[in-house]
Amino acid sequence: MILDALKADVLNANLATVRHGLVKATFGNASGIDRDSGLIAIKPSGVPYEEMTPEHMVICDLDGRPRDNRFRPSSDLDTHLALYRAFDGIGAVIHTHSTFATIMAQAQHPIIPLGTTHADYFHGEIPVTRNLTPQEIETRYVAATGDVIVEAFAGRDPLEVPAALVAGHGPFVWGETLEMAVLNAMILEEVAKMAWHALTIAPAVGPISKSLLDRHYSRKHGANATYGQN
């Protein structure tokens, strides 16, 4: 029952990344976790989006052990698992190849907070991971991709900055829910696009002040949020 709902939500999140232009061809993948049972649903590998149904979603536990599936999971499964194990507050992970976030990952250029849109969703710099070593790539490439993301958040709360750029690859984004992860992936792309353009015309421009960053982030997050009609 819960797994059926999770599969449906994960399918919807995967389709949302396509609808919002964050994913092309069969690139990209979204997963969600049911923390009570410790079970994860993730996109299958290489199935065209237009043919995907909830039944295609692949179920496994936090160690990647499959649960009675007919399909192979996304080839990025081990990265998702590493994030779920290390970041216990997150409920969803999304990997896209959205244009400007991928460009910044290829440029190996962190996204510093240059404006209030960034601050509304990301409470600080969006980091670039270190490069993987040849040994990591050859022996445990996908899992190590998760590990270098976790490394980049040492001492930081991953829910305050719910995204990382994997060097030479692209963005991984997360959130407390699948809905939030999709929104974070959309905002990341917008923020990356604006940062690319702002830094190209003004390479020396610095981040907005800590005060402005805090003011905007807290406007939409935490006990004192003031935005909207509630």
Next chain:
Amino acid sequence: MILDALKADVLNANLATVRHGLVKATFGNASGIDRDSGLIAIKPSGVPYEEMTPEHMVICDLDGRPRDNRFRPSSDLDTHLALYRAFDGIGAVIHTHSTFATIMAQAQHPIIPLGTTHADYFHGEIPVTRNLTPQEIETRYVAATGDVIVEAFAGRDPLEVPAALVAGHGPFVWGETLEMAVLNAMILEEVAKMAWHALTIAPAVGPISKSLLDRHYSRKHGANATYGQN
């Protein structure tokens, strides 16, 4: 009666900013003022554009005192109020996050007049505000955002250059009417896009001459306007 018409016009201006691609999600807000009564209508906070009706528009006076409203006003209300109080010739204020105007605001780069399209609508440089101080941000952030815009126009006629870029944030635009403010917001985005590109390939290019600026501006503004069939 007048308020009903104002609410309808303000709704239309808000929807126009979405239709012209200047605003995404629930970002952005437009307001209008009836100078006779001193009453303002502004977009509500966080209501999706597709659900908005004239009744959602929030009415208040120039000090922000609400008039019998069911909804909370845009979180940017105090910026709008500061502009209406300081710039007495303006009838409408619009805040967007349009792509290139926001990029220039994040780059903290004023938009110098590089071409005749700029000159047709903006009689000089479109300024970037100074950064707010931590104290301003912590104590009266939204009102202070209006104040730094007003500061940037000290000694200038705000109707001759009906827009400012708030540093690290985005554009505020105004006009004598809601219709003019929407047009100014559209032209600002176009002008910002061209300036970004022109300055990226030719960083040393200077503004067009004062003569050319005056010639084009006066072609569409003032007693000697010659454009069109009238």
Next chain:
Amino acid sequence: MILDALKADVLNANLATVRHGLVKATFGNASGIDRDSGLIAIKPSGVPYEEMTPEHMVICDLDGRPRDNRFRPSSDLDTHLALYRAFDGIGAVIHTHSTFATIMAQAQHPIIPLGTTHADYFHGEIPVTRNLTPQEIETRYVAATGDVIVEAFAGRDPLEVPAALVAGHGPFVWGETLEMAVLNAMILEEVAKMAWHALTIAPAVGPISKSLLDRHYSRKHGANATYGQN
């Protein structure tokens, strides 16, 4: 009879510039000439494109004397006239504000031939005019805009490079026919877009060789043209 056909063709060319995304709002204008009678048809000033009919087209002679018109001609008429008088092989003139051609005009950056698409339609560099003097702007702005274009072609055949970038303004394009002028305006925008991008990543790249320029230009122009099924 001939004038009716000319009006219809001029209307079509004006609408084509909008359809191909080269013109926004009421910016831009196209005209055509019947060389036998020396009469020109040009777009009226400030009439929305969606309302325009052949009857709106304004007829005048090479000195700008109107012929029984109900509408005022485009405010750029005197530029068109200067080009028709100086370049006797041309049959049509188009002024657009197409994005990248206007950006290059604002950057005051000529478009050197960087590729074979350029060479297929423009047999050499597309020049930027000099800036107008304050006196020119104040006394005979629109006609002087034509004069500086003519100046930029001193000693060159204007049909071999059927476009110029007016500094701080935008492109003027021409051709033997209205159809050719529209095509030239479209290719100019494409060529400007590619040049902007190529020069941004490789500022030191030079033009293609004279041999390659000649090879491609002559492939589609002149007695030895080899392209197509004829």
Next chain:
Amino acid sequence: MILDALKADVLNANLATVRHGLVKATFGNASGIDRDSGLIAIKPSGVPYEEMTPEHMVICDLDGRPRDNRFRPSSDLDTHLALYRAFDGIGAVIHTHSTFATIMAQAQHPIIPLGTTHADYFHGEIPVTRNLTPQEIETRYVAATGDVIVEAFAGRDPLEVPAALVAGHGPFVWGETLEMAVLNAMILEEVAKMAWHALTIAPAVGPISKSLLDRHYSRKHGANATYGQN
């Protein structure tokens, strides 16, 4: 029979390049070869895409000798022939003027592997050809265009990097099948777009490591491919 199928496939590939936005006007051309008979089908010259039928496809042998055709072949035929003769593993050749691949060709800037999307399809740098000499241009321009591509692959397997940028012109792409060549042309454009942007903001960024390049390329190519449901 085989020729009828080849003509239909070549038509489809030509139409796919238009549908995917890689080709404008009548620019661009695709061909395919039946290696058993040594016969090639190629797009005709200058026929509008919307009018093209399988019967328009032109058949010739590897030396360009026509087979009972009513139409003239693409003016780029001799480039295609040079590639089929030199690269015996390829089954299709496509020439496009896709925006960013053409920009990199005009900038004469090779596309180094900056990310995993590149590595998934191109096992190394996508080269720029040398410039043709005046003599080559004047005496055998189209064939020489093929020769400089072949030169750029001396000692390399052309199927591992199935594309080249012809300096000052644009991309030629190939593949084992027409379907693969179309896919390669699409990925090339995406990779070129990302490289242009990444190198503009980070000119000093280097290629991804050999380990990462190999890991991603072998994921989708060769005996150990692991991607998808098979």
